Amino acid sequence: MNFASDNWAGAHPSIAAGLSAHAGGFSTAYGDGALDEAAYQRFNEIFEREVAVFFVATGTAANSLSLTAYNRSGGISFCHRESHVIEDECGAPEYFTGGSRLYAVDGALGKIDPNRLDRAVGRFAPESVHSGRPMAVSITQSTEVGTIYTLNEIARISAIAKHHKLPLHMDGARFANALVALETTPAEMTWKGGVDILSFGGTKNGCWCAEAIVLFDLDRARELAFLRKRAAQLFSKSRFVAAQFEAYFKDELxxxxxxxxxxxxxxxxxxxxxxxxxxxxxxxxxxxxxxxxxxxxxxxxxxxxxxxxxxxxxxxxxxxxxxxxxxxxxxxxxxxxxxxxxxxxxxxxx
Amino acid sequence: MNFASDNWAGAHPSIAAGLSAHAGGFSTAYGDGALDEAAYQRFNEIFEREVAVFFVATGTAANSLSLTAYNRSGGISFCHRESHVIEDECGAPEYFTGGSRLYAVDGALGKIDPNRLDRAVGRFAPESVHSGRPMAVSITQSTEVGTIYTLNEIARISAIAKHHKLPLHMDGARFANALVALETTPAEMTWKGGVDILSFGGTKNGCWCAEAIVLFDLDRARELAFLRKRAAQLFSKSRFVAAQFEAYFKDELxxxxxxxxxxxxxxxxxxxxxxxxxxxxxxxxxxxxxxxxxxxxxxxxxxxxxxxxxxxxxxxxxxxxxxxxxxxxxxxxxxxxxxxxxxxxxxxxx
Amino acid sequence: MNFASDNWAGAHPSIAAGLSAHAGGFSTAYGDGALDEAAYQRFNEIFEREVAVFFVATGTAANSLSLTAYNRSGGISFCHRESHVIEDECGAPEYFTGGSRLYAVDGALGKIDPNRLDRAVGRFAPESVHSGRPMAVSITQSTEVGTIYTLNEIARISAIAKHHKLPLHMDGARFANALVALETTPAEMTWKGGVDILSFGGTKNGCWCAEAIVLFDLDRARELAFLRKRAAQLFSKSRFVAAQFEAYFKDELxxxxxxxxxxxxxxxxxxxxxxxxxxxxxxxxxxxxxxxxxxxxxxxxxxxxxxxxxxxxxxxxxxxxxxxxxxxxxxxxxxxxxxxxxxxxxxxxx
Amino acid sequence: MNFASDNWAGAHPSIAAGLSAHAGGFSTAYGDGALDEAAYQRFNEIFEREVAVFFVATGTAANSLSLTAYNRSGGISFCHRESHVIEDECGAPEYFTGGSRLYAVDGALGKIDPNRLDRAVGRFAPESVHSGRPMAVSITQSTEVGTIYTLNEIARISAIAKHHKLPLHMDGARFANALVALETTPAEMTWKGGVDILSFGGTKNGCWCAEAIVLFDLDRARELAFLRKRAAQLFSKSRFVAAQFEAYFKDELxxxxxxxxxxxxxxxxxxxxxxxxxxxxxxxxxxxxxxxxxxxxxxxxxxxxxxxxxxxxxxxxxxxxxxxxxxxxxxxxxxxxxxxxxxxxxxxxx
The missing domain is CATH 3.90.1150.10 (Aspartate Aminotransferase, domain 1)
Incomplete structure (x- = not known):
């Protein structure tokens, strides 16, 4: 009767089998192998458009690098008070960004209250060098308390972010759980609703170690490649992640x-x-x-x-x-x- | 005929089997599971003393966090001009340390010339706020050019480091290759020769993704736990690394x-x-x-x-x-x- | 009728005269000149004990370096929600510390509520790599809203900080205004009440540019010298600050x-x-x-x-x-x- | 017989008088006062075009923020081996940029050898996430060893920088000494020769504390305002610098x-x-x-x-x-x- 955490489970047998199946043979390292490319292509299909995919080691890395992709001096990112980025990452987002700030916004059931968000961001207008300036909005889907933003709620948050010219990040450590609960598509739950960058988690849902940043804002892809490597998050035998994702997506596992x-x-x-x-x-x-x-x-x-x-x-x-x-x-x-x-x-x- | 890199290989069948064997069941996350503990114990045995072991995602992370463990303001780490830390890590060591510097020292056959090292470090004495100050010495074993420091050579470098009160880091991305070439023991090649912290690589030698920091200076272990988490290098399902190391060490694989x-x-x-x-x-x-x-x-x-x-x-x-x-x-x-x-x-x- | 800010004023005539008086002659640079030493000695007298004094360019620098002196990975500093460090410094404290966090604590009249502080800090016990860990408490005297902590209130905050093994920083951009209002001594208002490090401001009270960090915890002085230089806050012609402080303190100006x-x-x-x-x-x-x-x-x-x-x-x-x-x-x-x-x-x- | 350093001198009598003359009255703080604006205008005149001027506290700050203005992940700045940025700033440029690297280039008489520069930069082409990437070239005029780049030499360095799409920074801590030696104009010695950003020093040449970043690349001015404030380099009573520059430039002092x-x-x-x-x-x-x-x-x-x-x-x-x-x-x-x-x-x- 283990209900401690979904990361106390091991790997799904199909994931383990996938890894074993790809253990042999040579392959280009650092994410440029055939299996990597095939995995990226699967992400394109799943999201119904071209996306840029970056495998990373942990959800914390995915979140921290996602915010770093939109880093600015004096930057402030808005997230829910219970969010993983602010509660459980030892300050990694601040560390990765060299000191940007996380601003906790309240809201019932683990979800950012749109009005509070709007007021919180609005406090920093007009931009001033003294107060610093908004940089991003981050939501968690499903949330840290097991609830889910509806598509309308995401759209509402997104509209506020866009109004303030801010990118919208989604922490999808439990992306799949939200997706099936909403009975919607990955595209609807992300970029079609205004999400610019996504931490896509596979680990909690059956993988050993399969986390990816899915970037919809392709102009930033080149830079993110450097950010990831500089953060020591570029796997050499990257196909060990690709193999997991291959099995993960196969037959809708x-x-x-x-x-x-x-x-x-x-x-x-x-x-x-x-x-x-x-x-x-x-x-x-x-x-x-x-x-x-x-x-x-x-x-x-x-x-x-x-x-x-x-x-x-x-x-x-x-x-x-x-x-x-x-x-x-x-x-x-x-x-x-x-x-x-x-x-x-x-x-x-x- | 693939001689591109040892990270173009996949995983050794025994490693793959080890992962599969441990895929089931529940286990404490974040490095505190029974399999993790068993792996740490194996490291103790292999190094013939108590060591602190930190699994990380990449060799770059192991190196960068090792230097961060000895970080100081205005710090300067001395490494060979061809070393991985300075040539192939996109500035991760500097990034992780918030701006410490790598100082390239020359030497034949990819090995730091001890006299040059002594002179290079000596330039910064006495300590001055203007010039910054030495922080660490880092050697690579085996080196980036396929050569090996003899035990005497390590001792010589170590003596210089100690003379200048500097810790000695060893980048052991290819630790095993050096070890068997020297026909020595892990203990002799590291802490007995003055190494304070080691990047222990398993990936290039048959694992999927198994890198660890082995810290001999136990007083710094508590801090390093925070440094690792803050750097997004703490795996949730940490046993996937432990399982690889279990198989890696078994029967001297x-x-x-x-x-x-x-x-x-x-x-x-x-x-x-x-x-x-x-x-x-x-x-x-x-x-x-x-x-x-x-x-x-x-x-x-x-x-x-x-x-x-x-x-x-x-x-x-x-x-x-x-x-x-x-x-x-x-x-x-x-x-x-x-x-x-x-x-x-x-x-x-x- | 200019009530915009105390930094809209220029320099007091005595400060200007002091600068002119010391314009001639040669003097050791970087804070080691005779006039610098005399100023440090004056600080010792004023604080009735040996202190380490570091001139810096701005109050933001004094605050940010003060927190940096106590920096730790995953660190969190507690300050009032209206405090200058969190409201008006463009994230400099986070930037200087490479990503430590400021945690806003509420309290009436611009003063940290001790109970709220205790609860806020207490949330992080026991220490965990996930949540990060407390690093410092910072109070502002006089506060951003023109109020003053009584000596008892400082002692109360200090006791909580000490209970949690945290250093206490005081932002004294308006130190003198509080001092004369309380009719107390600098020693009583700081180290005797448990303050470990002080941002001592002269600029708002009649100087052109005279800010200093006063460090009571002398063990950290050597390190702070490096932190200051690394932060580009070490003046070459340091005596231009010393000359201001000489005039500032003379005859109790x-x-x-x-x-x-x-x-x-x-x-x-x-x-x-x-x-x-x-x-x-x-x-x-x-x-x-x-x-x-x-x-x-x-x-x-x-x-x-x-x-x-x-x-x-x-x-x-x-x-x-x-x-x-x-x-x-x-x-x-x-x-x-x-x-x-x-x-x-x-x-x-x- | 004091030949220790030009920063052992105090302030020129005219500078001291200028400060005294402007000590009275109220003025907008943080660089927006009338005297500040007049000083900026003087810079425009002196450089024969619109420039963006940022007063900072030290030459180290001017250099470090100049490089930060062009910061990029994995960035590498090329400077002479004897340059102040690499020899005398305690790693401030690396610290300010969160870990970019300085790359020492040799050259006779304290001046970067253009061919060596070209080869050094060329080593990083094509851009790779492993090796990092060039970010800026920095020259010192006059140099740390009392020599001067001719206009042709500056043009040659600039051409190489431009060829590699890199900005050119000039450390002008002793700008005036070079200027009068070359009998040229500020415009010729900087932007007309390809300099993008300049550390303009007044301190060593008669001021108390008057350093400015002169930015020719106006698109980056808005960002630099945030970078400066975040680095605690925005003076409140900014006119104390403006007053010095007013006197400094008056009658060609x-x-x-x-x-x-x-x-x-x-x-x-x-x-x-x-x-x-x-x-x-x-x-x-x-x-x-x-x-x-x-x-x-x-x-x-x-x-x-x-x-x-x-x-x-x-x-x-x-x-x-x-x-x-x-x-x-x-x-x-x-x-x-x-x-x-x-x-x-x-x-x-x-």
Missing amino acids: WLDTARHANAMAARLAALIEDSPSARLAWQPQANEVFAVMKKAEAERLHLAGAAFYDWHKLHDFDGHIGEDEALYRFVTSFATTTEEVDRFGQLIAG | WLDTARHANAMAARLAALIEDSPSARLAWQPQANEVFAVMKKAEAERLHLAGAAFYDWHKLHDFDGHIGEDEALYRFVTSFATTTEEVDRFGQLIAG | WLDTARHANAMAARLAALIEDSPSARLAWQPQANEVFAVMKKAEAERLHLAGAAFYDWHKLHDFDGHIGEDEALYRFVTSFATTTEEVDRFGQLIAG | WLDTARHANAMAARLAALIEDSPSARLAWQPQANEVFAVMKKAEAERLHLAGAAFYDWHKLHDFDGHIGEDEALYRFVTSFATTTEEVDRFGQLIAG
Whole structure:
């Protein structure tokens, strides 16, 4: 019953098999091999247009380099207060950009409130050397709290960004989970809605290590190649990422693993809703479930073999948390089984 | 006949199998899993003492973070003019350190000349805010030109570094190739000889992506954990590296692959020596062979299916290169076959 | 009637005379001249202990280098939401530190709320590579909104910083104004209360360009010398700053100019309080007065020759601002005359 | 007999008087005051075209920000091996640019050898993410060793820079000394010869602290304003620099002080040439004289009250230096008197 994180899972058997299948033979290094090229082409197909793809080692790298691609002196990027870039990356975005700033914007359910965003950005107009200046807007899809921006919501954020002449970055560490939940297309969820650059994550959804920056703003591709290498994010045997993506996209594996993870989360949420000892903090929309329960109950569950995290780090939760209660996070993945979920359900059935 | 680079090879079958074997099950992320811990323990055994191990994505990251671990304002690191840190990393060491400087020191056969090093470092004494100040010495083992520092040579460089109170970094992207050539132990080739921090490369020697910083100066381990995360080099599913290292070290696979690569280089060198149309630039000691031949001959070989690089980028070659000649580099690896080498030998046999 | 800013004034006649007096003769450059040494000695006397003094070009440099002196990877410095470091320095503190973060803490009247500070810092315990880690606390004395931390308030903030093992920085761009208002000593207001490093400003209080970092933590002095030079803040003809400080401290000029500026602010505040068309936003304690009035009234005053700024940039003002009203800032200095203030008083007397 | 450095002098009486004259009254801060605008206008006149002028605190700042204005990832700037940017700025250019590299090019008499420059830059073509890429060329006029690039030499360097699409920076810390020696115009010596950005120094030639970046490439002016502020180089009471430049340019004071300094150097050189105990290392062209003499003789002169520096730090001196001899540097300035020089002449007359 492991709900600690989707990065506690290993690799999907098809991903492992893909890697093995491509272990032999020689290939041009540094992203210029035939398998790399084939993977880039797959990205073009999936996004229904030409995109520039940059494999990197981690989601933090994808996010940090994405912002670096739009770096400017005195720059300020706007993100949600709970976002990974500001909460979980040890200042990598600031470090990569040589000191640009992240500006936390609030909003319910882990999503930037458009009005707050507009006001926050607006504070910096007109541009002044003293206050610094806006540089980018970054949203997370699905969010850090398991919710999802609708296409309309993305369009609204995008319109504000465009109004202020800012690029829109999407942290898609859990891109697939959002995609299948919205039943939309990658194109609709990104560039057609105004996204300029995307951190496309495969790792949490079944790969070993497969993260990519997908750049829609092709004019910046050449520069990003230098930014990536300078940041020590250019793999020599790049095809080990390409091989994973090949398997990831083949026969829609990535959509299946994401659907499975989401379904497991929904199943878990339903069991929590029915439970006398826990209640949902909010309705999950992707593969993360947040619930409130007594600390003693959580301890009992941990002892019974369930792994999940106390999520006290959440900044703002407007629901009720009793004095002896706490907020907990449960994450599902391709590797979560119905049996595990149901076993957990029995534990909390009271 | 692929002698382009050892990073053009894929993964050794045992590495691929190791990855597959560990694809299932849940494990703590970010380097704290059981497989990670087991791998760290293996490093302890191999180096015959406690070391701090940090998996990173690339050799460039290992080098850049190693220098960052010893970063200081106005810092200057001394390396060979042909070294990877200064020639092939797009300024990553300078970027990671926020602007420290690399100082190129000359020396025959890709190895820092100790007297030149001493003079170069000595120029900055006494310490002055104007000139900046020495920060580290970095050597490459085996070197970029396929040669090897003897243990005595390492000790000599180390003594100079210590005299100037500088840490000694070793870029071991081809660590195993040097190790088996010297028939020594990892401990002798590193900390026993005064090396403080090591970039330990597995990728070029049969892994997909397995690079580690091995830190002997344990007081800096805590800080390096932050430096690595801030540089976006902390893998979530870290066990995918650990699994590679497990297989890499098992039954001395890594020594076998390195011995094979070196043997292939020696075989190739012998064939070149015997050839009427090419001559060795210098004697290879690891898995890289440099040869001089007519450009027309090189073109003929390329057309016949041999892959290798023109190495005009070498700064100083004191041998003779005729007007219609050039210097070429041939790299062998675990994946190079005797048949390939011999086929090439026939091509140049005249 | 110029209340735009205290940096709109020029130099006090004694400062100008001091510069002229020392224009001749030769002197060691880069801060090692006799006049520099004499100035450092004066700082020792004024602070009643040995301090390390570093002249720099701007208050932004003093603040940014002060934080850089305590820089760490993933570092986070806590400051008030209205503080100069976060609002008015174009990201210089982040830039100088290569990407450390500023964390805005709220608090009434421009002063950090100790409880909020404690909670904000506490969120980062225990230390984690993901979230980054606290690095420093920075307070401004007098604050950006013309208020003053009492000695007790400084001690409270300091205790929290010490509890979390953090250094305490004081931005003293208007140090003298606070000092004379509190009728205390420089020692009491700084190191005796737990301040580790101080940005000591002379420019706003009558100098042309005289800013210094006063470091109480002498172990860091050697490093700070490098940090300053690397940041291009080491003046060659350093005595031009020393000469200003000599005149600044002579016969307590600096206390007189600060008292005058504060008195002018108090006089202005009293006139505003008596005015039918404006009201104080809060009671001024140093040399800045904030008032609310109708925009039309402000325009009338501007047209009548009064210079002062609309201060809409304030984040949180819990007083009432009517729809056709706005918040305005008035700053006084050594150069403000009673006549100017009274003339303004007549204008608003209705 | 102070020949230690031109920055050991104080301020010219006219500069001091200019500062005093402008000490009173209010003025817009941060470079937007009337006196600032007048100074900018003077620069336009002096350079016979519109230029963008940025006052900064130090020559190091001017140089570092000039290179930062042309910063790019993996960037490499080419400068002479003896240049101030690489020898005397504690890595500030690398720090300001977040890690770009300085590449030392050799050349006789402190001047970049055009052929070596062309080869050095050419090594990086075609552009590759591994090696990094050229970013700028920087020359020093007059040079660190008291010599001067002729207009033709500047044109030659400029042509190479342009050929490689690189901007040309001139470090003009001693701009005036070169200008009067060449008997040319500021326009001819800069933008008409292909210089894109200039560090214009007033400090060494009679000011207290008056350094400016003169940008001919106006498209970059807006960005440079942010770069300067972010680097803490924007003075609040900016008019204190403007006042110095006003006096500096008035009645051609700056040309007079430079001519005087150069004449003193020539006089000193003639005396050295006539001396039995010292010999010129090379012919001085500006205000610095380099001579070889016995160390014992130098010590005797020091004891007799002559201040000058041992210049062992020079990398390459192809003249003869005997075993008990050394190279020494003598710098003259506006403040050097004929009497001083002649007194020194008598000392070495034997």
